[in-house]
Amino acid sequence: MPRSVMMLVAVVLGLCLGIIRAEDTITVRSMPPVVVQTSPQAGDTRVDPSLGEIRVTFSKDMMTERMWSWVMLSKETFPLIVGQARFSEDKRTCVVQVRLEPGKTYAIWLNSENHNSFRDTDNNPAVPYLLVFQTRK
Numbered sequence: 001m002p003r004s005v006m007m008l009v010a011v012v013l014g015l016c017l018g019i020i021r022a023e024d025t026i027t028v029r030s031m032p033p034v035v036v037q038t039s040p041q042a043g044d045t046r047v048d049p050s051l052g053e054i055r056v057t058f059s060k061d062m063m064t065e066r067m068w069s070w071v072m073l074s075k076e077t078f079p080l081i082v083g084q085a086r087f088s089e090d091k092r093t094c095v096v097q098v099r100l101e102p103g104k105t106y107a108i109w110l111n112s113e114n115h116n117s118f119r120d121t122d123n124n125p126a127v128p129y130l131l132v133f134q135t136r137k
Contacts, residue, residue, distance in 0.1 A: 012029060033060040033120045035129040049102040049135040053095050054079070056110055058129070060120045061091040066069050068094050069117040071109035072132070080108050094118070103137040 024030060037057040040047040064087035072078040083097035100106070108131045111118045116125035 007112070013049075013128050027078045030123065030124075032124045033062065033118070033126040034056040035059075035131075036125070038131050040133045042133065045134040045136075047100070047133050047135045049100045049104075050137075052096075053099055054108070055093055055095050056129075057090075057093045057127055058118070058120070059092075062087060062094070062123060062126075063119045064091055067117050067119055068096075068108070069111045069115040070096060070110040073107040073109055077105060077107040079108070080098070091121075095098050102135050104131065105134045107132045 035056055035061050037055075039055040040051065040055075053067040068085045069083070070085060079098040079100055081096055082099050085094055085096040087094050109115075109128060110131060111126050113128065114126075120126070120127040
C-alpha cells in the first residue's frame with residue numbers, strides 16, 4: 001500500500017477515534033505510528049511453519065522498553081510465543097520468537113481498542129493492525 005494512502009487512512013482513523021481534531025496541525029510527528037511492514041506478510045497463505053519469528057515494522061521510532069501489545073484475537077489463532085518480544089536497533093521493528101504449526105491460520109492484533117502499548121517516542125499509540133497469515137501444510 002503506498003505511503004500516502006496509509007497516511008490518509010491514519011488521518012481518517014485518527015479523526016474518527018478522536019485521536020486528532022480537524023483543527024490540529026497534521027504532521028508526521030503528530031500522526032500516530034502505523035504498521036508499514038510485517039514478516040510474514042499479512043494475507044500470506046504459504047508461510048513456512050518453521051519460521052521462528054514474527055517481525056513488525058512501524059512508520060516511526062517507537063518506545064522500546066517493554067512497550068508492545070501482541071493481542072490475542074482468539075486462543076486458536078494466536079501463535080505460541082517462546083521468548084520475550086524485543087525491538088531491533090532501528091527502534092521501529094519489534095520481533096517476537098514463535099513456534100508455528102503447519103496448515104494453521106494465525107491472527108494477531110498489534111494494539112487494539114483496550115491494549116495500546118505499541119507507542120512512538122512521543123507516546124502516541126500505534127493505529128491497531130490485524131496481522132493474519134496461514135502456514136502451509
